[in-house]
Amino acid sequence: MRNFWSILIAYLAAWAIFFGYYVSVGRRLTRLEADFRRLKQRAGRD
C-alpha cells in the first residue's frame, strides 16, 4: 500500500496531539484541585 506509512504517521500524530492536549488539561486540573485542598486545609487550621 503506497504511502500507507505517511497516512499512518499523520493519523497517529493527530491523535498524539489530541491526547497530549487532554493530558495537559488533566494535569492542570489535578494541580489546581491539589491547591484547593491545601488552601482549605490551611483555612481549617487557622
Next chain:
Amino acid sequence: MKPSGRAWQLTAIATAIVTALGGYAIFFVAPREETMGQIQRIFYFHAGTGICAYLGFFVSFLASIGYLASRQSEWDWMAVATAEVGLAFNTVVLVTGPIWAKPVWGIWWTWDARLTLDFILELLYIAYLLLRTMVAEPERRALVSGVFGIFAFLDVPLSYFSIRWWRTEHPQPVIGGGPGTGMAPMMWYVFLFTGIGLLALMAILSRERYRLEALRHEFAELAAGAEDEPEPVETKGLSR
C-alpha cells in the same frame, strides 16, 4: 439544563467508539481516490480537524463579544477554552498538511495563501494565550483578551476563503467548490462520520478546559477571601 457527569461519561464513550470506527473507515472503507491515490485518505481527518479549528475560533469570537457586551466571566472562560482547543485542532492541521504535501507536491511546505494564513492563525492564537498570562487582574485580562480574540478571528474567514479567492497550491475546495468538485457518496459518509467524532471530541475537550477555567476563578476567589495568602509555590505554574 446542565448535562450531568454521567452524561459526559457516556458522551466520552460514544466519542471513543465513533472515532475508532471513523479511523477504521478512513483506512479500510473509504474508496481510493483516483488522482492522489492512498495519500488522499489524510483528507478525512485533516479537513475535518480544520473545520473544527475554525468552529472553535468562531465560538471563541462569539464568547469574546459576549464578554465585552455583558462583562460576565463565564463568557471569558468559554472564549479561552474554545480558543485553546481550536489551537490544538489547528496544530493537527499544520502537522498533517505537510505529511500529505510531501508525496503529492514533493515539498513539505510552501508559503501559499492558505498555508500562510493558517500559520498566521496559529501564531495569533498562541499570542492570545500568551497575552492572558501577561495580565494579572482578571477583569482587565478578560477585557484585553476579548478585544484580541475578536481581532484574531478576522484571519479565519481570510484563511477559509483564500482557496476560493486566489489560485493556491493548496487543493481547491471539495465541499461547496462549485461544478466539477465534490466527493463520491462513500467518501462523504466517511468524512461526515469522522467529522461527527471530531466534533464530539472537541466538545469534550472544550468542556474540560472550561471546567479548568471555572475552577481557577473559584480558587482565586477562595484565596482572596482567606486571611493568609496562598504560598507562592502552590499557585506558581497556573498559566492563565
